[in-house]
Amino acid sequence: MAAPEVTHLPHLPNDVEGLRQSIRDAVVRVVGEDPREASDRDWLEALAFAIRERMIERRLLTRRQFVEEDVKRVYYLSMEYLIGRMLEANLRNMGILDEARQAMADLGVDLDGIIDLEDDAALGNGGLGRLAACILESLATQGFPGYGYGIRYEYGMFRQDFEPYRQVEHPDTWLRYGNPWEFPRSDRKFPVHFYGYVVEHHHPRGGTRYTWEDGEEVLAMAYDYPTAGYGRRNVNNLRLWAAKATRDFDLRYFNEGDYIRAVADKAESETISMVLYPNDATAIGKELRLKQEYFFVSASLQDALERHLALGYSLDALPDKAAIQLNDTHPAIAVAELMRLLVDCHEVPWDRAWDLTRRTLAYTNHTLMPEALETWPVPLMQHVLPRHMGIIYQINHEFLEEVRHRYPGDSDRLARLSIIDEEGERRVRMAHLAVVGSHHINGVAALHTRLLQETLFEDFYELWPERFVNVTNGVTPRLWMIQSNPALTELLGRRIGNDWQYDLERLRALEPYATDPELQREFMSVKRANKVRLAELVRERTGVELNPDVLFDVQVKRIHEYKRQLLKLLHVIDLYRRIRAGEDIPPRVVLFGGKAAPGYARAKAIIQVINEVADIVNHDPAVGDRLKCVFFPNYEVSAASIIIPAADLSEQISTAGFEASGTGNMKLALNGALTIGTLDGANIEIRDAVGDDNVFIFGMTAAEVVEHRARGEQPSTILERAPGLAAAVDMIESGFFTRDDPETHRDLGRYLREDDPFFVLADYQAYAEACDRADALYADTSAWAEAAIHNVARMGFFSIDRTVRDYANQIWDVVPEPVAPSKTNGAA
Numbered sequence: 044m045a046a047p048e049v050t051h052l053p054h055l056p057n058d059v060e061g062l063r064q065s066i067r068d069a070v071v072r073v074v075g076e077d078p079r080e081a082s083d084r085d086w087l088e089a090l091a092f093a094i095r096e097r098m099i100e101r102r103l104l105t106r107r108q109f110v111e112e113d114v115k116r117v118y119y120l121s122m123e124y125l126i127g128r129m130l131e132a133n134l135r136n137m138g139i140l141d142e143a144r145q146a147m148a149d150l151g152v153d154l155d156g157i158i159d160l161e162d163d164a165a166l167g168n169g170g171l172g173r174l175a176a177c178i179l180e181s182l183a184t185q186g187f188p189g190y191g192y193g194i195r196y197e198y199g200m201f202r203q204d205f206e207p208y209r210q211v212e213h214p215d216t217w218l219r220y221g222n223p224w225e226f227p228r229s230d231r232k233f234p235v236h237f238y239g240y241v242v243e244h245h246h247p248r249g250g251t252r253y254t255w256e257d258g259e260e261v262l263a264m265a266y267d268y269p270t271a272g273y274g275r276r277n278v279n280n281l282r283l284w285a286a287k288a289t290r291d292f293d294l295r296y297f298n299e300g301d302y303i304r305a306v307a308d309k310a311e312s313e314t315i316s317m318v319l320y321p322n323d324a325t326a327i328g329k330e331l332r333l334k335q336e337y338f339f340v341s342a343s344l345q346d347a348l349e350r351h352l353a354l355g356y357s358l359d360a361l362p363d364k365a366a367i368q369l370n371d372t373h374p375a376i377a378v379a380e381l382m383r384l385l386v387d388c389h390e391v392p393w394d395r396a397w398d399l400t401r402r403t404l405a406y407t408n409h410t411l412m413p414e415a416l417e418t419w420p421v422p423l424m425q426h427v428l429p430r431h432m433g434i435i436y437q438i439n440h441e442f443l444e445e446v447r448h449r450y451p452g453d454s455d456r457l458a459r460l461s462i463i464d465e466e467g468e469r470r471v472r473m474a475h476l477a478v479v480g481s482h483h484i485n486g487v488a489a490l491h492t493r494l495l496q497e498t499l500f501e502d503f504y505e506l507w508p509e510r511f512v513n514v515t516n517g518v519t520p521r522l523w524m525i526q527s528n529p530a531l532t533e534l535l536g537r538r539i540g541n542d543w544q545y546d547l548e549r550l551r552a553l554e555p556y557a558t559d560p561e562l563q564r565e566f567m568s569v570k571r572a573n574k575v576r577l578a579e580l581v582r583e584r585t586g587v588e589l590n591p592d593v594l595f596d597v598q599v600k601r602i603h604e605y606k607r608q609l610l611k612l613l614h615v616i617d618l619y620r621r622i623r624a625g626e627d628i629p630p631r632v633v634l635f636g637g638k639a640a641p642g643y644a645r646a647k648a649i650i651q652v653i654n655e656v657a658d659i660v661n662h663d664p665a666v667g668d669r670l671k672c673v674f675f676p677n678y679e680v681s682a683a684s685i686i687i688p689a690a691d692l693s694e695q696i697s698t699a700g701f702e703a704s705g706t707g708n709m710k711l712a713l714n715g716a717l718t719i720g721t722l723d724g725a726n727i728e729i730r731d732a733v734g735d736d737n738v739f740i741f742g743m744t745a746a747e748v749v750e751h752r753a754r755g756e757q758p759s760t761i762l763e764r765a766p767g768l769a770a771a772v773d774m775i776e777s778g779f780f781t782r783d784d785p786e787t788h789r790d791l792g793r794y795l796r797e798d799d800p801f802f803v804l805a806d807y808q809a810y811a812e813a814c815d816r817a818d819a820l821y822a823d824t825s826a827w828a829e830a831a832i833h834n835v836a837r838m839g840f841f842s843i844d845r846t847v848r849d850y851a852n853q854i855w856d857v858v859p860e861p862v863a864p865s866k867t868n869g870a871a
């Protein structure tokens with residue numbers, strides 16, 4: 044029994060006075076500056092320290108409660124967390140935003156200026172990483188014992204710049220001022236092994252043991268980021284691993300006198316956590332990436348097992364006390380690593396270990412795109428992770444035995460199901476490994492899950508239909524409404540109270556007011572204020588002036604052929620041509636935002652042509668305010684928070700069958716934008732929720748896309764029937780927008796006319812008509828406002844809290860463990 048003094052947890056006051064005291068002290072004690080001399084950045088750091096002290100108190104209380112209640116824990120393994128800025132989010136979720144604003148004001152500092160100093164934590168590419176961040180926030184908010192695991196990349200998502208039209212990438216130096224939010228845990232380190240070879244040891248009394256010898260070892264060191272729940276005292280932990288060289292490894296060379304080599308090798312082993320791969324929905328197949336994946340999976344599983352055993356549980360109790368979720372195939376090596384840890388390190392017999400593994404792991408699939416499905420060449424896997432290759436062979440052998448038993452003589456089926464792809468260069472299919480090693484596999488929207496069952500995992504679905512479930516994605520209303528859209532939050536509070544902040548379905552209370560002219564007027568004036576706010580930012584970043592009284596048409600997301608930014612651009616070009624021809628068309632602002640993977644030439648060409656078109660359109664005196672086109676540079680979470688609340692129209696125009704879910708679609712609709720979209724991903728569920736009248740659906744369905752492809756129609760024949768579209772393609776191709784070098788987009792023109800793999804041309808006519816429908820509705824302000832209010836009121840289903848509850852009920856079998864509401868216990 045520890046002494047009372049030892050078991051004591053400090054308790055800091057959360058009122059203005061207490062905060063002011065902590066902040067002023069932190070300037071001196073932590074930052075090391077005289078408060079009279081402190082810069083804004085010093086104050087930012089001091090404030091962050093004052094908050095994190097309070098977060099860690101609640102974190103430790105939360106953890107104590109989890110131990111006392113003997114809870115089952117959820118471990119979320121993700122290569123990416125697209126968190127964004129932390130200051131405002133932490134203040135808000137800790138329930139001390141107003142107090143901190145006042146405390147800072149008392150100290151003569153404007154909190155909002157400080158908030159804008161912070162860099163985004165951009166440890167992710169796009170929707171998958173942002174979803175992971177939303178899930179962690181919701182786990183804490185709902186009181187689930189959830190632990191995030193990932194990588195502490197020294198450099199996150201690159202910063203995007205245009206020079207002048209082309210994308211150039213700059214390193215994201217988000218840690219250059221240090222990071223006040225993290226707790227470096229130098230005592231929480233795990234060795235991670237690479238290369239070397241495997242030795243078989245035959246026991247005299249039967250049985251074989253394997254040891255993994257030689258090779259290299261890197262240490263994974265923990266950095267903890269407390270994650271606060273909103274409106275209650277739960278604080279969970281996100282643990283990010285950084286690679287550190289092991290001392291043994293250094294010493295070898297030091298002893299040989301090669302000092303330079305020793306230091307260089309140390310730097311090299313630390314490159315594992317150096318940089319995020321800036322790729323979205325694409326597999327890269329680089330050795331360093333495989334090492335990153337294994338690095339964080341191994342450290343996370345070692346950590347989770349150590350905690351499990353330290354709590355006094357037996358390994359047999361693992362599936363009852365831990366649920367491990369694999370976010371896409373990136374952590375799929377966990378299947379083999381958990382087996383290795385159980386069998387080789389803890390001497391659990393193989394069959395029992397396999398049973399435990401399969402009952403502990405679950406896998407979320409985020410894409411059907413073949414190029415995004417990770418596979419590793421067998422020789423590479425053998426080289427980097429020789430023991431895991433052996434384990435995968437064994438798992439595959441036993442799995443295929445089971446299949447053979449059920450489908451005798453069906454060798455095609457065996458080849459289709461095998462974890463090893465035997466065609467051409469032999470490769471390990473990570474998605475198959477994840478499916479075979481998981482008790483549940485989920486897609487992220489209803490259509491996506493159905494397509495998984497019917498196409499990608501058809502054979503697996505036939506084997507184990509009960510393992511496949513849908514969990515439609517969601518978004519957190521704390522970031523995507525309360526923080527990003529304070530004006531609408533205030534309006535909602537006045538009209539329907541604040542219950543929706545915890546239970547988004549409560550937004551339905553707004554329904555009866557959708558036709559109320561007073562609410563419509565207030566709603567539209569909130570939207571206008573948000574458009575003014577965005578217009579200021581756009582002027583600052585691009586010099587382009589936007590008129591807040593016209594329709595704001597927004598497409599923000601990664602740049603990808605399947606997302607069809609080109610479809611929107613062709614429409615812009617058509618409008619421009621018609622304006623120049625003297626046609627009177629309804630005015631609009633078109634705003635694009637998003638990054639292209641640095642190696643994705645086509646996506647980069649798309650960015651370039653959008654910038655070129657924008658430059659001509661925005662400077663043509665014949666156009667004026669009737670059309671503006673902006674490519675917002677360096678789209679990131681903090682920019683999204685300004686852009687999304689200002690959108691009238693939300694572009695969700697992917698080729699049907701390609702967008703697994705989309706989550707931007709949910710954020711935009713929640714903020715009262717009307718969706719113009721295809722029947723793809725979660726758009727379908729959004730339409731079902733908001734109703735046909737409140738969304739503009741167009742284009743081929745997923746099934747029609749398949750039929751259309753089978754017909755093999757030449758895209759150029761479509762152009763013969765559509766003169767406006769043909770003119771737009773021609774303007775790109777002939778160099779109308781690139782007069783210095785008319786050849787620039789020859790290839791893009793040819794691509795559209797001859798290939799058009801994502802059916803931009805085939806869907807164009809339907810798209811243009813849907814745009815006209817949007818214009819017509821926008822002309823009727825009251826009708827538009829009514830539809831927009833219906834969108835907000837009906838978005839309850841798309842709360843991340845519902846998503847997390849679906850995981851908890853259908854997959855994890857865990858219950859929430861709320862600590863206490865923050866205002867009654869702890870505050871003040």
Ligand code: NBG
Pocket residue numbers: 169170171174323324325371409410415487516702703704705706724
């Ligand atoms: C992305 C999908 C999106 C989906 C997010 C989150 C990958 C591999 N997939 O449609 O493209 O919304 O995942 O589920 O990044």
